[in-house]
Amino acid sequence: MLESIWFILWGVLWAVYFMLDGFDLGIGTLMPFLAKTETEKRVMYSAMGPYWDGNEVWLIAAGGVTFAAFPTTYAVMFSGLYSALMLILFALILRGVAIEFRAKMDHPTWKAVWDGCLVAGSFLPALLLGVAFANIFQGIPIDADGIFQGTLFTLLNPYGLFGGVLFVSMFLLHGCLWLIVKTGGTVHEKAAALVNKLWMALAVIAVGFLIATWYATRLYDNYIQNPLMYVVPIVLIPIIVVGALIMVRVYLVKEHWWSAWFASSALIVGVTLFGVAGLYPNLLPSSLNPAFSMTIYNSASSQLTLKIMLGVALTFVPVVIAYQAWVYNFFKDPVTEAEAEEAYY
Amino acid sequence: MDVLWLSRLQFAAATFFHFLFVPLTLGLSILIAIMETIYVRTGDEDYKRMAKFWGKLFLINFTIGVVTGITLEFQFGTNWSRYSRYVGDIFGSLLAIEASVAFFLESTFIAVWAFGWNKLSPKAHAVSIWLVAIASNLSAVWILIANAWMQHPVGYVIRNGRAELTDFLAVITQSAAVHQFIHTVSGAYILAGFFVMGVSAYHLLRKQNTVFFTKSFRIALAFALVFAIVEVVQGHANGAKVAAIQPTKLAAMESLWETTKSAPQYLLVIPDEKNERNLLEFGAIPGALSMLAYHDTQATVKGLKDFPKDERPPVTLPFISFRIMVGLGFLFLALTIYGWFKRNNLENNRGFLKVMLFALPLPYIANEAGWMLAEVGRQPWVVYGVMKTSAAVSPISVSQVLPSLAAFILVYSLLGAAAFYLMATHARKGPEPYQVAMQTGGSENA
Numbered sequence: 001m002l003e004s005i006w007f008i009l010w011g012v013l014w015a016v017y018f019m020l021d022g023f024d025l026g027i028g029t030l031m032p033f034l035a036k037t038e039t040e041k042r043v044m045y046s047a048m049g050p051y052w053d054g055n056e057v058w059l060i061a062a063g064g065v066t067f068a069a070f071p072t073t074y075a076v077m078f079s080g081l082y083s084a085l086m087l088i089l090f091a092l093i094l095r096g097v098a099i100e101f102r103a104k105m106d107h108p109t110w111k112a113v114w115d116g117c118l119v120a121g122s123f124l125p126a127l128l129l130g131v132a133f134a135n136i137f138q139g140i141p142i143d144a145d146g147i148f149q150g151t152l153f154t155l156l157n158p159y160g161l162f163g164g165v166l167f168v169s170m171f172l173l174h175g176c177l178w179l180i181v182k183t184g185g186t187v188h189e190k191a192a193a194l195v196n197k198l199w200m201a202l203a204v205i206a207v208g209f210l211i212a213t214w215y216a217t218r219l220y221d222n223y224i225q226n227p228l229m230y231v232v233p234i235v236l237i238p239i240i241v242v243g244a245l246i247m248v249r250v251y252l253v254k255e256h257w258w259s260a261w262f263a264s265s266a267l268i269v270g271v272t273l274f275g276v277a278g279l280y281p282n283l284l285p286s287s288l289n290p291a292f293s294m295t296i297y298n299s300a301s302s303q304l305t306l307k308i309m310l311g312v313a314l315t316f317v318p319v320v321i322a323y324q325a326w327v328y329n330f331f332k333d334p335v336t337e338a339e340a341e342e343a344y345y
Numbered sequence: 346m347d348v349l350w351l352s353r354l355q356f357a358a359a360t361f362f363h364f365l366f367v368p369l370t371l372g373l374s375i376l377i378a379i380m381e382t383i384y385v386r387t388g389d390e391d392y393k394r395m396a397k398f399w400g401k402l403f404l405i406n407f408t409i410g411v412v413t414g415i416t417l418e419f420q421f422g423t424n425w426s427r428y429s430r431y432v433g434d435i436f437g438s439l440l441a442i443e444a445s446v447a448f449f450l451e452s453t454f455i456a457v458w459a460f461g462w463n464k465l466s467p468k469a470h471a472v473s474i475w476l477v478a479i480a481s482n483l484s485a486v487w488i489l490i491a492n493a494w495m496q497h498p499v500g501y502v503i504r505n506g507r508a509e510l511t512d513f514l515a516v517i518t519q520s521a522a523v524h525q526f527i528h529t530v531s532g533a534y535i536l537a538g539f540f541v542m543g544v545s546a547y548h549l550l551r552k553q554n555t556v557f558f559t560k561s562f563r564i565a566l567a568f569a570l571v572f573a574i575v576e577v578v579q580g581h582a583n584g585a586k587v588a589a590i591q592p593t594k595l596a597a598m599e600s601l602w603e604t605t606k607s608a609p610q611y612l613l614v615i616p617d618e619k620n621e622r623n624l625l626e627f628g629a630i631p632g633a634l635s636m637l638a639y640h641d642t643q644a645t646v647k648g649l650k651d652f653p654k655d656e657r658p659p660v661t662l663p664f665i666s667f668r669i670m671v672g673l674g675f676l677f678l679a680l681t682i683y684g685w686f687k688r689n690n691l692e693n694n695r696g697f698l699k700v701m702l703f704a705l706p707l708p709y710i711a712n713e714a715g716w717m718l719a720e721v722g723r724q725p726w727v728v729y730g731v732m733k734t735s736a737a738v739s740p741i742s743v744s745q746v747l748p749s750l751a752a753f754i755l756v757y758s759l760l761g762a763a764a765f766y767l768m769a770t771h772a773r774k775g776p777e778p779y780q781v782a783m784q785t786g787g788s789e790n791a
Contacts, residue, residue, distance in 0.1 A: 076426065
C-alpha cells in the first residue's frame with residue numbers, strides 16, 4: 001500500500017518538474033529563433049528569471065524521492081543511465097549559470113557565450129529527459145544484478161529518440177505559451193505568431209508517439225490486463241492527454257493565453273502520468289527479462305522509512321506548492337521591454 | 346586508475362568545488378539579513394545599500410552553489426550505486442527531506458528577494474532574505490545529519506541485505522550530528538565574516554566609501570569573533586567526539602602509531618607512512634593528547650598499529666589537514682580579537698587592514714581542510730564500520746567515468762574562474778552611489 005502511494009507521488013513529482021521547468025527549457029531552446037535583438041533576449045531571460053531555480057528543485061525532489069522511497073531503483077537507474085544523466089546535469093548547470101551570469105558583465109563575447117550555454121543547456125536536457133523516459137517506458141537492458149548491459153547509444157534507439165522529440169516539442173509549446181503570457185512587445189508578438197505551428201507539430205508527434213508506444217512498449221498491457229483496477233487511469237489519463245491537447249488549441253483560437261498555458265501544463269502532466277501508470281508496478285522494466293525489472297516491491301525502502309517520508313511529504317509538499325503559487329502570482333505581470341532594458345538581464 | 350579511484354576523485358572534486366561556495370552562502374545570507382533588518386529598524390539607507398552590495402556578491406556565489414549541488418545528489422546514484430542500495434533507506438530519506446524542507450524555500454525566496462526590491466515593503470523584503478538564510482542553514486542541518494550518519498551510523502539494523510532504519514529520532518538527534526553542525530556552520534560563518542572584512546579592507550585601504558565599509562566591517566567582525574570563539578571551544582569537544590567514535594581517525598590525524606598511555610602531543614612531527622613510524626617527533630607536551638581526547642592525562646590512546654591494516658585511513662593527508670585547520674582556527678580567533686580592540690579606529694590601522702585583505706582566502710582553506718580530515722580520515726569506510734568505500738562504487742566502466750571526470754574538471758574550472766572573476770570585479774567596484782541606489786530602488790540592483 002505504502003509502496004503504491006509512493007509510486008504515485010514519484011510520478012507526480014516528475015510530472016510537476018516537467019510541467020514547471022518545461023517552460024524554461026522551452027524558452028531557452030526558442031531563444032535563437034525568437035530573440036534577434038539584445039532587448040528581445042533580455043525580455044526572454046526576464047521571463048524565466050524568478051522561476052528557473054525554484055522549478056529546478058522539483059528535479060532534486062524527484063531524484064531525492066527516488067533515492068528515499070526506492071533506493072534500489074535509484075541505484076540501478078542512475079548508474080545505468082550514467083552518461084545520459086551526466087549530460088543532463090552538466091547541461092542544466094550551464095543553463096542555470098547562463099541565466100544568472102549573463103547580465104553581470106557588459107561585454108558582447110561574454111553574453112554570446114552564455115547565450116550559447118543557455119540554448120544547449122535547455123535543448124539537451126529536454127531531449128535527453130524525453131529519451132530517458134521513453135527508454136524507461138520501453139525497458140532498458142538491466143541484468144539480474146541490476147547492471148546496465150548497454151551504452152549511451154543503446155538509449156538512442158528510435159522509440160527513445162521519439163520520446164526525446166516529444167519532450168522537446170511539448171516544452172517548446174509550453175515555453176512559447178509562457179512567453180505569450182509573460183512578455184510584452186515583439187517577443188510576445190513573435191511567440192503568438194509561432195504558437196499555432198508548434199501546436200500542429202506537437203499534435204502530430206504526440207499522436208505518433210501514442211501509436212509507437214503501442215508497438216514499442218508494454219504500457220498498454222497494464223491498461224488492458226487490469227481493466228477494473230485501471231479504470232480510473234484508463235478513462236482519465238487518455239482523456240486528460242487528448243483533451244488537454246485539444247483544449248490548448250481551443251484556447252489558442254480564442255486567445256485565452258493563460259488558459260492555454262494551463263491546458264499545456266495538464267498535457268505535460270497527463271503524458272507523464274500516462275507513461276507512469278502504464279509502468280505500474282514497475283519503476284524500471286528490464287528489457288532482458290521481466291523478472292529482472294525494478295518494481296515498487298523489490299526496490300522500496302523499509303515500511304518505517306516510507307511512513308516517515310510520507311509524513312514529511314504530506315506536510316511539506318503542500319506548503320511548498322502554496323508558497324510557490326504565491327510567488328508565481330506575485331510576479332505574474334508580463335515583462336515589458338522597458339523593464340527588461342533597465343533590469344538585470 | 347580504476348573506477349573506484351576515478352569515482353573517488355570525481356566525488357572529491359565535485360564536493361570540494363561545491364564547498365568553495367556553500368560556506369559563504371550560509372554565512373553571508375545571515376549577514377545580509379542582519380544588515381537589512383538594521384535598515385528596517387533604523388531607516389538608515391546605508392544599510393539598504395549594504396544589503397544590495399553584498400547581495401550582488403551573494404547572488405553570484407549562490408548560483409554556483411546551487412547548480413553544483415545537484416550533481417552531488419545524483420552522483421550517489423551514478424557512481425555510488427552499491428552505497429545507495431545499501432544505505433538508501435536512511436541516507437536517501439535525509440537527502441529527500443533536505444530538498445523538501447530547505448531547497449525549495451531557499452530557491453524560491455532568493456528570487457523574491459532579488460526581484461522584489463520595488464514590489465515588497467521593506468519589512469517583507471527583509472523577511473524574504475531571512476527565509477533564504479534560514480533555509481540554507483536548514484539544508485546544512487540535514488546534509489550534516491546525513492554525513493554524521495556516515496561518520497557514526499546509529500538507529501539502524503542490517504536486514505534484508507542492507508541497512509534499514511529503526512530509530513529515526515536517534516539518527517537526527519545524535520550528538521555527532523550536533524557537533525558536526527556547530528563545527529561546520531561556525532567555520533562557514535567565520536568565512537563569511539572574513540569575506541566581508543577582506544573586501545571592506547580593500548576599500549578602506551583605498552579610502553573609498555569609508556563609512557559604508559567601516560559599518561560593514563564592524564558587523565562582520567562581531568559575527569566572525571563570536572563564531573571564532575565558538576569554533577575553538579567546540580573544536581575541542583569535537584576532537585573528543587572523534588576519539589570516542591572514530592579512534593582510527595584520531596590516530597591518523599595525530600600520526601600515532603603505537604598505543605600509548607598518557608600520550609603526549611608534539612610540537613613537530615613528520616609522519617613516515619610507509620614505514621609506519623614518524624621520522625621526527627619533537628617537543629613533547631606530556632599527556633596532552635590523552636588530555637585532549639579523553640580529558641585525562643593518564644588515558645591510553647590507541648595507535649594505528651593496533652588496528653588491522655585494512656581498516657586504517659591514510660595518515661599524511663588527515664594529519665596535515667588537521668594542523669592547517671586548527672592553526673588557522675586559532676589565527677582567526679587572534680585576528681578577530683585584535684580587530685575587536687581596534688574596531689573604532691579601523692581606518693588608521695592600515696597594517697591590520699592589509700592583513701585582513703590577505704586573510705580572505707584562509708577560511709576557505711580551513712573549511713576545505715576540515716572536510717579533508719573528516720572524509721579522508723573516515724577511510725577506508727564510506728559508512729564507518731559498516732561499509733567500505735571499495736564496496737560502494739557502481740558497476741560502471743572507466744570509459745564512462747573518465748569523460749565525466751574530465752568534464753567535471755573542465756566545466757568546474759571554467760565556472761570557478763568566471764564566478765571568482767565576477768565577484769572580484771563587483772567587489773572592487775564597490776556599492777552604488779547613494780543617489781542611484783535610491784532612485785532606481787535598485788530595480789534588480791543592476
